[in-house]
Amino acid sequence: MTTTLIVILSLGYLGMLFAIAYWADRRADQNRSVISNATIYALSLAVYCTAWTFYGSVGRAAATGVGFLPIYLGPTLIAALWGTLLLKMVRVSKSQRITSIADFIASRYGKSHLLGGIVTIIAVLGIVPYIALQLKAISRSFTILLTYPEVTMPNATDSLPLLQDTTLYVALLLALFTILFGTRHLDASERHEGMVAAIAFESIVKLVAFIAVGLFVTFQLHDGFTDLFDKAETAGILNPLIVDGMDGYENWFSLTLLSALAVMMLPRQFQVAVVENSSEHHLRRAIWLFPLYLFLINIFVIPIALAGQLTFAGADVDADTFVLTLPMAYHQSTLTLLAFLGGLSAATGMVIVETIALSTMVCNDLVMPVLLRRWKQIPPNADLSQLLLRIRRGAILLILLLGFLYFRLAGEAYALVSIGLISFSAVAQFAPAMIIGLYWRGGTRDGALAGLLSGFSIWIYTLLLPSFAKSGWLPVGLLEDGPFGIELLKPQALFGLTGLNEITHCLFWSMTLNIGTYILFSFWRTPRVNEATQATLFVDALKHQRFLGVGLWRGTAEIDELLHLAERFLGARRAQAVFQAYATRRKIQGIKQLPADAETVHFAETLLAGAIGSASARVMVSSVTAEESLGMDEVLNILDEASQIRAYSHELEKKSQELEAATRELKEANERLQELDRVKDDFMSSVTHELRTPLASIRAFSEILNDDPEIELNERRRFLGIIVSETKRLSRLVNQVLDLAKIESGRADWNAEDVDLLEVVEQALASTEQLFAERGTQVIRETPNSACMVTGDRDRLMQVLVNLLSNANKFVSEKSGIVCVGLHTYHDRYEISVADNGTGIAADELPNIFEKFRQAGTASNKPIGTGLGLPISKRIIEHLGGRLWAESDAENGAIFTFAIPKKQNDALPPGETHAEKDSDRG
Amino acid sequence: MNRSIRTRQRLVGVSLLGLLFYFSPILTLFDKTTEWAGFPISYLYLFGVWLALILLAAWMVEGRKP
Structure with a gap:
């Protein structure tokens, strides 16, 4: 194939991406966003799959069997936690207009410039090898394609003079393309709808290309999976053992953990997952769709690796290139070009998003703080939005050139996967500060600084330096004998720790030190006011529905100053439009009428934070307002x-x-x-x-x-x-x-006198004697011999007893009636009961008989009487401190009983009795 | 709200299930060269569990719409 054809194809593909992005941007301007869609969101997350996945997975599978899988299992396992973890990150970032992972960490620890700068440096240095990997993939696939259909491996490129190195031109072209793509204008929210649309499209291209090659290899070259496995078995290249491929289960676990952290911490993943997220609801689908994408793109990795080994047995063909070289070897020109485009899309997607994310960080967290420090003396009046754009463009170019430099220095010494893992290990250093900081209020800026610096130092020492040493840029003696011959400090066997692969080795030491110092330094002192504020906003992000930043500012400000500030960074037209929209939202006529209150200041600050980072926005806003500092309390x-x-x-x-x-x-x-x-x-x-x-x-x-x-x-x-x-x-x-x-x-007259109940019974019986005699009722008396003294009203007690006796007489039948009067002594009371053998009281009437005018019996056989006798009796007994109740069953008549407490001073010694009686009278 | 919290907790369960299948001694039971229906059993196990976890998560997230 000719260079021209391939170059035209590549440029055509990039042009198409650009068209998609342009179209999506236009739609966004018209408020008809194409990317506001859960599926597009999940597809854009697949920017995770880079050239490393596209070419490198096969290379790793050829070497280790299933050793490539942890890189995709980790994201699958952590994606299930996105419902809380990623949701929290998205919500915090939206409310604080956080635009990069550096901004996120800086914001969490009190909007610290220093922290943001360090995160940026770690990210840039850590990602550079990864970008080098993409450049290497593109230039190699390009070079291999040139010899189509002859499969020859290109010589090591570092032997080429600089200007003949394809990689340089690839880097420059990608820089130009990214600049056109990501920094056409400065957006206050740093969202790039066009870029996301293009990335989602690229995700489809690389998936289709890879699966097409996989289908061709499995079903065209061979008779399906089982046939392929059989042939591989026969050839002795099938290595299905996990433990063999991974050199042990520790590495299996550590690589999964590493990729789980990386999928959240990589700047480009943060960019698409958090910054470009247009709705929290999109997270739900990504939780399963993104892992499903990873699953699909990995199904054919092993078949391609096996088929490649079978086809190129004995030939010098790098397994990293099988996806491309297999279709070439079988003269499939269309499929070859599709595979090339798939690799190109995987690489460009990564480079575009990663460099845009990094350039934002470099601009907001590295360059701006320095500029702001200088501007304290010289306040310029120029429109700074153009300057911001220029800084970002410069950063993009610089990052790609750094990638190229790393590629020239160390790129050839490593397979694609190993380079990728080096970058993963670097960004994994953000995890403690990010994730622990999201759930633990106690983390401080010092802790985060210490953790990041120590973890990153370990990374440099155990991964970056060895990668230079292996490529001959540093003496190999460093690896074999340790620095100055000190064995304990050997970079790849630190403190004598051996038996792990270099990635696991680095991950163990760096994470131990990172988390350890983070916690230790956080315990050192209590969080300061701004740290505590931000900690609460982050940790409680899912609790506060409205962001609280508004309440955390007090002072005086001028609306003109704020607007002017925004104009300088966003451009006059854009700033005024945003302010006008804000005024309309607050139902205020014009910008000039806006009150310069805490809410407006907060609005201006978050607006600026979107453009220049939260730490710088804080500094800028406080430079034009007179703030009163709030105390910790x-x-x-x-x-x-x-x-x-x-x-x-x-x-x-x-x-x-x-x-x-x-x-x-x-x-x-x-x-x-x-x-x-x-x-x-x-x-x-x-x-x-x-x-x-x-x-x-x-x-x-x-x-x-x-x-x-x-x-x-x-x-x-x-x-x-x-x-x-x-x-x-x-x-x-x-x-x-x-x-x-x-x-x-309660107006009745009561006599309180000593009454002998025996006497009362006697008298009552005497006065009713005639009544009983008239009806021929027999009266039985059961009374003790001694006196039964109570305190009460003799006449009233008589009234009660006579009432009960005459009632009993009324209900017994003539001539055969028996009424029994009993007086019983208990330790605290006397009970007098009147029992008869009359008609008794029906069970449902029993509760009512003490109510007024409720007489027992039906209307027809209503007995003679007023119906007030029992209610009065009950009240009398209750007034005397006793109780009156009735028991009955239809056959044996009724028993009415009342209890009266014994005379109280019976129980008391005589002396006290008199005293009490005296006081009662007094 | 309650429903989404429950879904989140179930998803954490999916994650734990994945940890169990991939990082416990259960894995070693399948880490053998034995073949099953022409496939190495370790491949079948790794990819099968993976797909099952994804489908489980998908069912939890999408299959419970009101």
């Missing part, structure tokens, strides 16, 4: 407000529950009152009814006597007798009603 109070609000709502809930309970009680009380009201009405109507009956007969007989003077004397006497007895009944009724009313209202 105040800040904590404000932050506590949120938790207070939660506490309030909890309390409110409790209060409303209490209210509900009170309402329920009130309702019950109301029902009882209504019931009482009804009872009162019933009582009134019963009383009037009871009064009317005797009144009516009195009146009737009086009228007869009045109207007819001729009535016989006998008749007249009978009528007068009825009138007299009805009048007596009437007055008895009236007396009882009055009596009851008196007792109930």
Whole structure:
């Protein structure tokens, strides 16, 4: 194939990417975003699969069997945690306009310039080998393709003069392309919709290309998977053992852990997953779609590796190139070009996103702080947005040239996968500061600094220096004998630790030191105000729905100053548009009318943070406003407000529950009152009814006597007798009603005297003797011999007992009735019971018989009486401190019993009795 | 809200399940050269568990829409 064809194809492909990006940007400007879609989001995350995956996985599979898998299992396992972990990162970043991983870590530890700068340096140095890897992949695939269909491995490129090295031109071309792509204008939110659309497209291209090669190899060259495995088995190249390929399970585990951390910490992953995220809801699909993508792109890795080894057995063909060289060897020109484009898309996708992310970091966290320090003396009036763009473009070019430099220095000494793992180990150093910082408030800036620096130093010593040494740039003696011949300090067997591969070795030492110093230095001192503030905002990100930054500023500001500041960094037109939108959101007419309050200052700061990083934005905003510093207590109070609000709502809930309970009680009380009201009405109507009956007969007989003077004397006497007895009944009724009313209202006269119950029984029986005799009722008496003294009202007690006795007499049948009166002594009370063998009381009537006018028996056999006797008796006994109750069953009649407490001073010594009695009288 | 918290916790379970299958002695049971239906059993195990975890997560996230 000719150079021209390949170059035209490559440029055509890049042009298409550019068209897609341009189209997506236009759509975004029209508010019809194409990337606001969960599937596109998941596809854009697949920028994780670079040329390393596309070419390198096969190389690693050829060497180690399943050794390439941990790189994809790690992301799969951690993706399941994104529902909390990544969600938290996205929410924090959105509320604080965080635009890079350096900004994130700097913000978390009190918007520290120093921390942001160090993270940036680590990221750039750590990612450079990774970019070198992509350059190497592109230039090698290009060189191999040139000899189509002859498969020849290119010579080591470092023998070529600089200007003849294809890699240099690839680097320059990619730099130009990325600059056009990512820094056409300065966006306040640092989101690149066009780039994301192009990346998602590239993800599809590389997946399709890889699967196409895989299908060709498996089903065209061979008879499916089993055939391929059989042939490999026969050839003795099948190595399905995990432990063999990985040199042990430690490496298997450590590589999975490493890739799980890297998929969150790589600047380009942070860029697409957090910064470019357009909606939190997209995370849900990415949790499974992204791992599914990784699964699909890995299905054919082993078949391609095996087929390559079978095809090129004995020939000098690098396994890293099988994806390309297999179609070449079988003269599949279209498939070869597709594979080349797949590799190109994997490499360009990575380079574009990674360099854009890194350039943002270099600009915001490395260059801006230095410039801001200088501008403290010379405040320039120029539009700085152009300067920012120029810084970023310069950074992109610089990073790609650094990648090229690393490629020239060390690139040939390593396989693709190993270079990638070196970068993974570098960015994994961010994990403690990032992840622990998201869940632990106690982490401080010092801790993060110490952790990052120590971990990164270990990385340089155990991975970067050996990579230079292996490529001959440093003396090999360093690796074999240790520095100055000190064996314990051998970079790849630090402190004598052997038996691990170099990546696991580095990961172990760097993470141990990183986490250890992070925690140790964090314990050293308590967090400062700004650290505590940011810590709370980060740790509680999922709790605070609205960001709290607003409340954390106090001072005076001018709206003109803020607008002017924003104009300098964003350009006048864009800044005014954003401010106008903000004013509209706050329902304020124009920018000039905006109040320069805490909310506006916060808005301006986050706006700037999007453009120049949070730490620099903090410095800039405080330079144009007069701030009052808040004390630690105040800040904590404000932050506590949120938790207070939660506490309030909890309390409110409790209060409303209490209210509900009170309402329920009130309702019950109301029902009882209504019931009482009804009872009162019933009582009134019963009383009037009871009064009317005797009144009516009195009146009737009086009228007869009045109207007819001729009535016989006998008749007249009978009528007068009825009138007299009805009048007596009437007055008895009236007396009882009055009596009851008196007792109930507490106005009754009570005598408190010593009463002998024995006497009371005696007298009651005497006064009812005639009644019993009339009905022929037999009376049995069970009483003790000694006196039973109680304190009470003799007449009242008599009234009760007589009432019970006469009731009993009413319910027994004539001639055969038996009434038994008993007086029993208990240690604290006496009980007097009146039992009869009458009709008894039905069980459902029992609870009601002490109510007014409720007489036992049905209406037809209603006994003679007022219906007030029992209610009065019950109240009398209760007033005397006792209890009156009834028991009954239909066959054996009823038993009414009342208990009266014993006279109290019986139990007391005489002296005290008198004193008490005296005081009672006094 | 409760539902999404429950989903999140279930997903953590998926992750733990993955740790169990890939990093416990269970793995060594399948780390053999034995073949099953023409496939090396270790390949089948690694890819099979992987796909099962992905489908489980997908079912939890997508299959429970209100």
